[in-house]
Amino acid sequence: MIPFNKPYLSGKESEYIQLAVDSGMISGNGNYTKKCQKFFEDNYNIKKALLTTSCTDALEMCALLLNIKEGDEVIMPSYTFVSTANAFVLRGAKIVFADSKLDHPNIDETKIEALITPKTKAIVVVHYAGCACEMDAIMQIANKHDVFVIEDAAQAIDSFYKGKALGSIGHLATFSFHETKNIISGEGGLLAINDEQFIERSEIIWEKGTNRSSFFRGEVDKYGWVDVGSSFLPSEIIAAFLWAQLENSKDIQAKRIKLWSQYEQEFKAIGNTLEVDLPQIPKDSSNNAHIFYIICKTNDERTQLINFLKSKGIYAVFHYLSLHKSEYYNGKHDGRTLTMTEEFSNRLLRLPLFYELKSEDVTYIVKQISEFYEH
Numbered sequence: 001m002i003p004f005n006k007p008y009l010s011g012k013e014s015e016y017i018q019l020a021v022d023s024g025m026i027s028g029n030g031n032y033t034k035k036c037q038k039f040f041e042d043n044y045n046i047k048k049a050l051l052t053t054s055c056t057d058a059l060e061m062c063a064l065l066l067n068i069k070e071g072d073e074v075i076m077p078s079y080t081f082v083s084t085a086n087a088f089v090l091r092g093a094k095i096v097f098a099d100s101k102l103d104h105p106n107i108d109e110t111k112i113e114a115l116i117t118p119k120t121k122a123i124v125v126v127h128y129a130g131c132a133c134e135m136d137a138i139m140q141i142a143n144k145h146d147v148f149v150i151e152d153a154a155q156a157i158d159s160f161y162k163g164k165a166l167g168s169i170g171h172l173a174t175f176s177f178h179e180t181k182n183i184i185s186g187e188g189g190l191l192a193i194n195d196e197q198f199i200e201r202s203e204i205i206w207e208k209g210t211n212r213s214s215f216f217r218g219e220v221d222k223y224g225w226v227d228v229g230s231s232f233l234p235s236e237i238i239a240a241f242l243w244a245q246l247e248n249s250k251d252i253q254a255k256r257i258k259l260w261s262q263y264e265q266e267f268k269a270i271g272n273t274l275e276v277d278l279p280q281i282p283k284d285s286s287n288n289a290h291i292f293y294i295i296c297k298t299n300d301e302r303t304q305l306i307n308f309l310k311s312k313g314i315y316a317v318f319h320y321l322s323l324h325k326s327e328y329y330n331g332k333h334d335g336r337t338l339t340m341t342e343e344f345s346n347r348l349l350r351l352p353l354f355y356e357l358k359s360e361d362v363t364y365i366v367k368q369i370s371e372f373y374e375h
């Protein structure tokens, strides 16, 4: 069987965890945490990076940092993971969902401005499959209306928009190291702070509402409760695991991109007989090969294809169910139809893509899909 995903281990994870344990300091914000944070600051031009226990937690920190309260509105795509919305709903925000683009699941930047009201506090963009949203247009709308931009860059490590790293453009950004992502730590995440006004408070919220971080830097002579906060930082054991991955990120990325490109080339070689659409990389975006997907013609066809592939030993999976139609939110949604969101929910199919996937596997998968469409 070819699984949909298989977490990749670089080989150093256990060694670094052992070193963390031997150091006698296994709670958070130790050496490995600092190494991981510096990696993001140095490589992706992020002003301040803080490791978190998940991307979900990093998104919840964003909602706290923006003082989101009952009645505030937050604009985001409906084609995303539940945490993108939940983090703001937890603070009482109303979510205003925007549709996806015609040729990409990313938020349609031309639909955003009409959704802005005096209650709008933030726009959350999601770089689906690691592909950049139209950040110039989005930042311009945000600046014009004085609202904040948060990049949900959960899938977007090592991807770029006009040469700028995703996660370095919005006021705040969040990454995920869940085992399904390119770089993993089991569960894990990171908050990127690009707007300096949030740096001091982000450390306080991270450390349970205390100024413990400035105490450790010797900036204050005792630490105490100064603001709201929670326990958002992971232990050194998780950071040690993550460091073993980050050290190998070039290799991991190169391998994924190679497999992604092979899929694309082999599908293109089949040409017109194939009745699916291939992923479009937006013109100003790089490709971090997080997901390789195809777009089937109908939902029924996708279901048949999933079953056919399963019978051939291949696990292919669909992705998000539109949040505006979810059991939890559908009664709260304002009723607008989000055509493209629903198209991607119904027709997008993700194919296996992971470090240890073999080149022969890609060839086999493309061949089976081609056979499905021939019959």
Ligand SMILES: *Cc1c(COP(=O)(O)O)cnc(C)c1O
Pocket (backbone or CB within 6 Å): 053, 054, 055, 056, 057, 080, 081, 083, 084, 126, 152, 154, 155, 175, 176, 177, 178, 187, 188, 189
């Ligand atoms: C994976 C993912 C998340 C959640 O990440 P966790 O680290 O599991 O909390 C949030 N948003 C998007 C777009 C994701 O893909």
